[in-house]
Amino acid sequence: MNVINIAHGAFIMLGAYTSYWLFVGPMHLDPFLSIPLAMIVMFVLAYLIQRFIVNQVIRAPMLATFLLTFALSIIIANVAQIYWSSDIRSITTAYSGSSITFGAITIPWVRLWTLVIAIVMTLGLQTFMTHSKIGRAIRATSMDVDAARLSGVGVGHIYALTFGIGGALAAAAGSLVSVSYAITPNMGDSFVVRAFVVSVLGGLGNVTGALVGGLVYGVIESFGALIFGEGYKDVVALAVLLLVILFRPYGLVGRATA
């Protein structure tokens, strides 16, 4: 769709807070169970943001949507700070400390479940994009807007739907990280940088590529932190981004076609 959504990190943050409030609230909902709820809330919010705000500049150069979503992310993070304060919050469940051991490798259960859910969602998105009528229309619209309109596609709705799906997935990501990471109004920033690197690694617009990019990036980041020290994490991330853009601008798994 040629839209780079910088507010994606803010959406992740909102997803994490949704899970947090549902967890500490009277329902005491498990963060994994609040994923569908967070997704629905963020789908609606992202749909409306696209329809009434981002859509105004959709035909402008990409820089306009870039700046607009950047502004949105600042506004969302600051509003969150006003209402929820900048206190660092976290979700500790009964199973937070438990882990599974394979020989010398110990994996926390929450991380393992996060991985499984992320893979299922990626494959689900891929299936939706290739086999559903709406998924096909989304891909067609991203290839040729006018041809899509001539095929009877209401592209305004399709753009908003695409943004909404992105928002829902960001919310799911937020719920998933809420069990492992600290929850703050600015938590989205670090995820946006990583999400951007991962997307470029996988090839922009390539769904399964993003999964490969995510795994590769995770390994690079962990080893980078081990070798250079924890403080150089972002340096490693951005160095990887630079190298990929220089040598494989179409992503690790993509092909160099137009």
Next chain:
Amino acid sequence: MLDVRGLDAGYGEAQVLWEISLVVNEGEIVALVGANGAGKSTLLATISGLVQPSAGQIAFAGTDIAGWTAERVVAAGISHVPQGRRLFGGLTVLDNLLMGAFHRSDGGIAGDIERIYALFPRLRERSSQLAGTLSGGEQQMCAIGRGLMAKPKLLLVDELSLGLAPIVVEQLLAVLSSLRSEGMTIVLVEQDVQVALESADRGYVIENGRISLAGKAADVLADPHVKTAYLGL
């Protein structure tokens, strides 16, 4: 079926069409010919809703559709096969055809795919191939097929012959005339004046955004001005 009156349209400040009036009767093939930049494609785009008119009416089956969005116009029964095919290059041939039926929710879609494959057997062979990898002629078949999947009453075809070998053009024109004999109404826009008028019932010549000549296709073809200006005779 289609009755365009006093149509003005353009892009921003630049007006391209001036007081265009044109009639297409049911079951006709109407050719719209003219030089590059005369406004033929803009006229089709205005009818199909991609370009908004600044004045005039477009009556389709008795309803004024001027200013409607493209997706509404398709649903109303006008399908536009755009210049340069404009296929979804990264989608398969089958997916392109299915995209044509996007606005439909009836159960006839699978049957209509079979109809398109019967019309263009090459598309059946290429069904799971990406549309961007097809030859020019196959792409035009796929574009027409996609247009037909919308189940239109009126088919607008822009520059059917552009970049295609004469034998392929002949095959495509044969398909269009067989569609017409099944009741389809067709507007054919062409730079190749001879090809267009030979396969049409009536013709319009468009020059600098205005209709300069209209009549039976044979009469337009025999017009002295058309002969010197477009046929080089």
